[in-house]
Amino acid sequence: MRTIILGMMVLFVSLSTQAQQPKSKNAKYDIEVNGNCEMCKKRIEKAAFSVKGVKSADWHIDDHLLHLIINEEKCSTLDVKKALAKVGHDTDEVKATQEDYDKLHGCCMYERK
Secondary structure (H helix, E strand, O other), X not given: OHXXXXXXXHHHHHHHXXXXXXXXXXXXXXXXXXXXXXXXXXXXXXXXXOOOOEEEEEXXXXXXXXXXXXXXXXXXXXXXXXXXXXXXXXXXXXXXXXXXHHOOOHHHOOOOO
């Protein structure tokens, strides 16, 4: 009986280990981030780089996309989105609080959805 239980446990552990995706040290993501100007660009990129594990962050004014390269062993895109919200910029998953949004410069106040 013990050998059956032990065998099933070993089988379960080996199957669950195979199901996990390996984390990349150079994962590339594009995140939509609301903003308007060069001041927004500096603020967004600075907030992204404040997250440990972000290797590259480049926000484009024309399409509002933040191109990221991150080490998934150290951070996730959700960590970056939370950092962006703290400086007043909305993303698809995490919205800035009204208080953080109100701290933005007048030209940086984008139309909120």
